[in-house]
Amino acid sequence: MADLTPLTRAAPPAPKSPCLTNAPTADRLLLRGDREVMAAAGAAFGLTLPTLACRAVAVADVAALWLGPDEELLILADGAAPAAMVRLANALIGQPHSLVDISHRQTGLGISGPHAEAMLAVGCPLDLHLSKFPIGMNTRTVFAKTEIVLWRTGPDAFRIEVWRSFRAYVLGLLEEASHEFTP
Amino acid sequence: MSAPYRTEAGGRIDRSRTLNFTFDGARMQGVQGDTLASALLANGVHLMGRSFKYHRPRGVLSAGSDEPNALVAVRRDDARYTPNLRATEVELYEGLQAESQNRWPSLRLDVGASARLLAPFLAAGFYYKTFMWPRKAWDRFYEPFIRAAAGLGKAPTQADPDRYASRYAHCDVLVIGSGPAGLAAALTAAASGARVMLCDEQAELGGSLLTDQGALIDGQPTHAWLADALSTLAALPNVTLLPRTAAFGYFAHNLIGLNQRLTEHLPTAQATGVRERMWSVRATEVAICAGALERPLVFPGNDRPGVLLAGAARTYLNRYGVTPGRRVAIVAGCDGAYRTALDLHAAGVTLAVIADVRPAADGPLLRAARAAGLIVRAGMTVTGTGGARRVTSVSLAPVRADGSVGGVSETIPCDAVLMSGGYTPSVHLFSQSRGKVVWDDALKTYVPGASVERERSAGACRGSFGLAAALADGANAGAEAARAAGFDVAPKTFAAEATEASADSVIGALPQPASTKTGEAFVDWQNDVTVKDLHLAAREGFRSIEHIKRYTTTGMATDQGKTSNLNALGVVSHALGAPMAEIGLTTFRMPYTPVTFGSLAGVSRGDLFEPVRATAIHDWAVEHGAVFEDVGAWKRARYFPKAGEDMHAAVARECLAVRSACGIFDASTLGKIELIGPDAAVFMNRMYVNAWTKLSVGKCRYGLLLGEDGFIVDDGVVGRIAEDRFHITTTTGGAARVLAKMEDYLQTEWPELKVWATSTTEQWAVIALQGPKARLILEGLVESVDLSPEALPHMSVVEARICGVTTRLFRVSFSGELGFEVNVPAEYGRAVWEAIWAAGRPHGLLPYGTEAMHVLRAEKGFIIVGQETDGTVTPDDVGLGWAIGKAKPDFVGKRSLARPAMSAPNRKQLVGIFTDDPALVLEDGVQIVAAPGQPTPKRLIGHITSSYPSAALGRSLALALVQGGRARMGETLYAATAEGDVPVRVTAPVFYDPDGARVNG
């Protein structure tokens, strides 16, 4: 008989650059549906899901990121997905929607410090100036040859969500970029 | 050793900081602030290169990026060896080692120069006329000859050890060029609060202000004003200053490519950081202030070392403190040449003569020269120059009123000839932006016409010559750009006091006596194109400037004809008797100046060249000695060799393990899509060929996806997780494509359907367990789920907990054996894999890779999309017609399948192939013919799609698509291999366990 001790989630090693961190292990849900679905889902968490394009809202234990007109990424505490799915299912009875657990599909990276914008500009073609990409803005975009979700969490702080197999590539580019700023 | 041509004082150099350098091994000294060209000139060295075609000795012509002659290589070490740099742009540093190019054995004594003796035979079109015949001479003689003769510098022999960077940037106003117009534009735009970037290819910002002397701006000498302007800009937080940064490409919607040189000017010990940075700048508005390029004059012997542009000579004098000679002759085609004359005179250089080639030259500058006691002879032409590797004389003759050249040439000794035909606006970037240039009759040049992009040109690059005009034009452009970007500002005003020059200038060849040979009057220095070549092209019937350019190669060298284009047009205009405006200008292409591959690659090198995707189980495979193959961006374990095993042996062992016991396989790369919504089944019915309505929850079906053209695009097992939820799998390579196709139909064709597709490819690690002992191994791990055939038959799916982790357990097989695929949340993937591995080892469990997977599925005749299919294959072609839901009114591709051609009996159909020789494994892609020994072109009736040695069969097997294949069972056909036609036998495509009993365990 095999050992049935609950397993822990494998976490990637910490980045080398001091500007980069692994985001805490998190659960993630991808919610798709119309505006009413988003409103009802937000109510279930006690927050107003963003209706403005490319904006995120966050409270203590849940962040909701607008990814598309009918697509919202919910980032939750590690292990919170099953209960959240039940809560959402109850809140959305009778409203067609799609709710998928993608906790393991992607991982989070934090980029912070005075050079955060410039480091991201190595691979991200968006204008990241604070006036054009303010705190709370998030969007799917490209980073060099892959796709990321980029979320500005502070004046000098961003979070990247990237599919797990592309993490090494994104991290490698950011660490390469960091050489420009940390001699 | 002191530099004999260095002036006592003046210039933007630091005479107290001596720099040692070598040129072709000769030790010399320059000073801080020198370019390699200015340092060589200071040492009296004009000969800096050999021309491309004739290997003529060449001196430096210009002082900037337009330099066609002085191309050098700079060596830091064997890996850091950069060829084809313009000596005029190479900043001197302590220890710099430069080498001349295109010569052997030395620059002074070059064997290749004998090509000059062949010059009469190497005229325009030589290549087209000569290398035509005989055909066989191409491989043996012509191509080796051309390859040996072609190319300028040598490429470095080692990998580039340097680091390069790339950066996206955004600004409201990008100002390209930092001369008076660019500075005025930047100062104005910056005052509006707009984000401003100012770039310039030179080491110092300032453009022509770095050379100008005597003028005043706002009452200050230009150098003082420049310093103030730059410190003002540098202090502004909304301004980015980028010296040593060439705007090389203007791309659609105001994306500008900038190449910044960061360490090229530093001594090797200090050149440790990022070497170059590629900027991709998206500018809301652009102000092009690129200035103008000085035009040479076209006369015989104009390429002799010591003949250079007058404005360049002034730059060498005023900026670098270097005189081009001690006794110089000036050939003036424009007023600007007199500025050089006056400055040289003031520096104590003897002026042998000023020959003005314009018939009625006059103006304040000319008068100033005469007032200074200089000899000015107007209405002259140059009939030749004397000297070998350095000019020693210039020959002048008067031009009559009718334009003919009369009298006897007078030869005047000199050690430098400084010429200037006028200034050509640098319209390169404007032209790259798709703007059309227009001919300006008053200025006698092409200037930017209407803009296409959000840009404007200002200053000399649009023909606004002169300091006051450039400043005012630049300020207006800066204000206009800022306003267009949404900022409010009025143009700054600047008071400029300078002697203005007239716009009178010279284009094309100078008049010559009838007897003069024009074969030595160069138009394009870098490609050795002469007046004679252009005349020849015109005589041979070429009329379009685009054709003449390609026939003569004028303007096609690495300098893109910066100094030559307008003169070439002038010569052609004269030869064809057509006005310049009708000749037109050839299109300018990026890059404006050469860009290194390192900079273009940026950070995308080595491991970061492109994403390398690895599964959650990848490290385990590495630890167990897997050999990997690339499948798209994924690394997949191909086989797990034991010591001494080759691939064949390892794959045979892995296959037999699956057939006899059990194999474990990482199938994580399979694409996975979660399809959810009340209309999920309706959508599946429309997308896939199969019928889905009656598929029960917990059951799976092999799904086949077509394009609207009726051809297979993807396949995969689909499990019904709930009434409104499907778990779809796709091929590894097709994952993104299938999801995009679904989104396309959902968003644009059937937006009324309430269903959503979400990629879960990376959510799940997929562990395939295949083999007769698979159930036995899993049973001990799975909590409270009945794995018996009755409870979990083939093609079913159930949620199961393994090691406390909730998984989706599929009972499926891609090997023909009893099989399971365990979908595990990826971050538990490796742990669950190891648990299964530990449980399975006592039962003979072995890991297998993609190669064994391919063999196993081929033994069963299972297709792989992209291998058995190629975009022209229908379901019936590969024996999958059974999958089609016949009762469905429509699905993607159904209508196309109804076309008669899609069911023609002679379509290529999937068959099995046995070679007569059981040991022979055909190559994939080998063509099939019906009869052996046909002459080429053979009639091809099919091709091998997959071919492997099969351990289970003890022989080779192959799958093939063959015309009317299903009706050919047992026929002997031939595989047309490189070694000859090999007999093969057509068989059914299912080679192993044709009844399919083994899948039930």
Add this chain to the structure above:
Amino acid sequence: MLLIPCPHCGDRPELEFVYGGQAHIARPADPSALSDQAWAEYLYMRDNPKGPHAERWRHTHGCGHFFNLVRDTTSDMILASYRTGEPRPTLAADPKGAA
């Protein structure tokens, strides 16, 4: 590299988008009712205008949505951007608009 106005996200670099071919070609409601010729027209025949062209794009690496552009194929200038399902807008520079 084009700067493409996504109707949802605003101006974004071309890198985030995938081209989707000519716009306003609806899949026939009942393909089986079409002749082979008509089906082939739907499947393969596309305009290739010199000038304004209504075309589909998808903001794949953004909001994920399909939308339409009117782009001048001679200048690459984008004359209009609008959501899927909306008609081609009337534009002075685009005589084909709102036909």
